[in-house]
Amino acid sequence: MRRFVSKFIFCFIFCFILFLASIAAYPDVPIEHQAESTLEAIGLNSEESIIFKLRNSVNRGLSDEVSRTGLASITGGIVGSVFGFSWYGLWTFLDSGGASNLVYINFLSGAILKGALLGALSMVSRVYLRSPADFVAWPYVWYEITKEKIKHWVVYDKPTPEIQQDMSVYIDPVATRLKTVVEQIFQIPASSWSITTMAGASPNAVSGTGYKIILYSPIFSITQNQAGLSCVIAHEMGHVLAKHSGQSVLDFLFFQKWGIASIPFTNAISQEREQQADETGIYLTALAGYDPSECVRLWRRMSAATGNVRPIVNMFISTHPTNAARFDEMKKLSNQLKGYYSSKPDALGLGIEYQL
Known part of the structure; x- marks a missing residue:
């Protein structure tokens, strides 16, 4: 039997x-x-056509x-x-x-x-099962974001009102345009999003379920302008829209991720999610009116700032693709978007440069 x-x-x-x-x-x-x-x-x-591609990228x-x-x-x-x-x-x-x-x-x-x-x-x-898993992931994401906010409050001085005002002038127009695009396409109210800026040791940005995004201030020297900033914020929006927090929870259910031998394979799945968010981000950037080719230059600057790891090594140590791989993918997508962006009547180019 x-x-x-x-x-x-x-x-x-x-x-x-x-x-x-x-x-x-x-x-x-x-x-x-x-x-x-x-x-x-x-x-x-x-x-x-870009909206169709964007929807397919997310779903x-x-x-x-x-x-x-x-x-x-x-x-x-x-x-x-x-x-x-x-x-x-x-x-x-x-x-x-x-x-x-x-x-x-x-x-x-x-x-x-x-x-x-x-x-x-x-x-x-x-x-x-992305949606129910994303709901289950909410308490963990809330804990992680709250922990980061407390750490930021304890370790770093509060910026002056003048700096906060300058940051708002730089960030708010980008965030507003991206939120408007997402609201029009995915019917998510612009007021749902929370985008917080924090000081930090490395150029980074994180997101989670609940439409929450954190930008660490060193990332601004990499973005250099509002188009580059749009690539970063839109990438994080891509994670939220695709419910990647929920997918990560499901990976813990179906894979014994603590087993060292399985790390290259679970990392490969995580790296695919990063590439999905990159693709979503460049579409959102173009639709918001910023130059999508800046996403290519963004990853060139990121490579110069943080270096590059050999792909075979990166597979074992990182949940993110190499900067070089992301640069290549962004270049391919940017070339596809050239025709659309060159004829866009309300194109904003690179926007304001970062000078804070």
């Missing part, structure tokens, strides 16, 4: 993975998306998720199940006397099946 159940589970998982693979290889094109295919054939020369379907994270999800699930937090797999291997031992073979086959199923389910969850 036990052998029959194992075979049934194996067949179910195998068929489920084949189903996911078929979706990725031969995605259907529903009637409501036929207009989108036409727009893609035309290119990104109209606002309508990826299952086929897109499988094609982008399928290998990392399945492999990460298997590796996490074999090793995991307690390193039970390694202990079983050593205690059983080697890989040829029947005890270890039974454990390994079960762990592989379990891991493959978890990896497949993780992709389904990242597409269809």
Whole structure:
């Protein structure tokens, strides 16, 4: 009976993975998306086509998720199940006397099946369970942001009213234009967003569920102007719109992320989310009226300021792509947006330069 159940589970998982693979290889094109295919054939020369691309960037379907994270999800699930937090797999291997031992073979086959199923389910969850998971992530995000605010209040002096006024003149127009674009496209009220500026040790920005964004002041020397600032804020908006906080919660449910062996695969999924936010950000920047090619120069400046890590090393140590990889992707998207932006009547160019 036990052998029959194992075979049934194996067949179910195998068929489920084949189903996911078929979706990725031969995605259907529903009637409501036929207009989108036409727009893609035309290119990104109209606002309508960019809005379509923006919506697709934020709300990826299952086929897109499988094609982008399928290998990392399945492999990460298997590796996490074999090793995991307690390193039970390694202990079983050593205690059983080697890989040829029947005890270890039974454990390994079960762990592989379990891991493959978890990896497949993780992709389904990242597409269809993002919203409820994002709600579950809210207390943790609130805690992290509150902790940062308290740290900022304790460690750093409060800026003078003059500096605060100058910062508002620099930041508020960018934030207002981006909020307006998001409100028009995604029906999220502009008043929902909270964008806070804090002092910090490194150029960075963070976001979480609840439409909250924190900008650390060293980032302004990298952005240099309002177009660069727009790239940063819009990137963080991309994380919020795609509900990446919820997806991170789901990764903890489906992957044993504490297992060191699974780190390259879970990092690959996180890096894909960063690239998704980059893509969303450059579309929002262009729609807001700022020069999207500044996003390319932003990552060139970031590389000069923080350096670059070899891709093979970065895969083990970072949840973010290398600066060079982000630069290349931004350059490709910027070239696609040139036609649209060059004919935009209300283009703002680079906006105000940062001089604070």
